[in-house]
Amino acid sequence: MNQSDLFTLGDLPLQSVELIELSDGDILWVKHFLPPDEANQLMATLQQQIPWRQDSIRIAGKDTPIPRLQAWFGDAGMTYTYSGLTLQPTPWLPALANIKHRIEDYSDTHFTSLLANLYRDENDSVGWHADDEPELGENPVIASLSLGETRDFVLKHRDHQEQKLKLPLQNGDLLIMKGALQHHWLHQIPKAKTHCAARINLTFRRIFPTAGT
Template sequence: MTQSDLFNDLQLQSVELIEIDDGDILWIKRFLPKADADLLLQTLQNEIPWRQDSIRIAGKDTPIPRLQAWYGDPGMTYTYSGLKLDPLPWTLTLAAIKQRIEDYSDCHFNSLLANLYRNEQDSVGWHADDEPELGQNPAIASLSLGDARDFQLKHRTHPEQKLSLPLQHGDLLIMKGALQHHWVHQIPKSKTPCQPRINLTFRRIFK
């Protein structure tokens, strides 16, 4: 172990409540210690059957600029932008990290969208996680692994209210309250080269 590995392992979790109007965000930096985050990143890169789905934009099938996979309890299908996703069954790895996040957040999740940003060209555009099946004020827990990327938020009716959170390896973001009604979020392409990043967004679908 080098001195910098040792330093990284000693860095402690810190919790920041982001003060914004119309929603709640909790940013738990280093929710996972580096060694756990490293192992999880490597395992998920290999075990998830990543695929590039297409969504319909202006009547045309357009590949999304990232890879993804949808997991969940039986029957927890999810539809966004005209794309219907049937759940893969939980793996031991994903069930374990879900439990760890549930214990911390006191929330219960029955589904997960996993995203793989292969490099700086991969992204997700402005959107909110406001599909009807997520209920009125969904709690969403989002775990970041791999290279840091900027998670940007913008208020829908006061677009001058915006923020950018540089999410790092092992960080957990919990979004709650009315956030998805009033704010949109995105991961833009990056101007500098990026190594792969995996993001796990745990959700609860109401059927």
């Protein structure tokens, strides 16, 4: 094998890893964690097999549909409260249990739950937030796998809003957020300005049951 064989395998883009060390927290961006064929296949399976729900949240006393579909998976008892919604977990689908184990092996972290988001097109989005719910613990490790259309994942520092970062997450990319990131940074997927096909994002989390639950 010569040197160039190490970097290309036919036309397949190979996995590459970028560590982004921020002032308060770290991000590991594993590009092509899944090769394109496998990512496409998982995307098709999950579009079909996940029982996607249109949830609403209460804004100013009015039930407002959120601009994406979602589903919550987890080990028994792992309820999750999000913008006033308490989500009951659906048992793991085999395709999700499989990818969870691979991400657990890679990140050396055990996950007990998963929030799946389906962005149907460019008009779907998620607004500024941090994954900082108390049941996720002090400095959660969150592993996020992107499938389908490339969308921008944007981060901004809570106190220094000029510190901003835009990561175009592609089909098969894995992002691992850790350290104090969720305390100091917010993230969002803005609506896109040009047409986008569907994208699925899987965020694996570990829930620590809180006192009283």
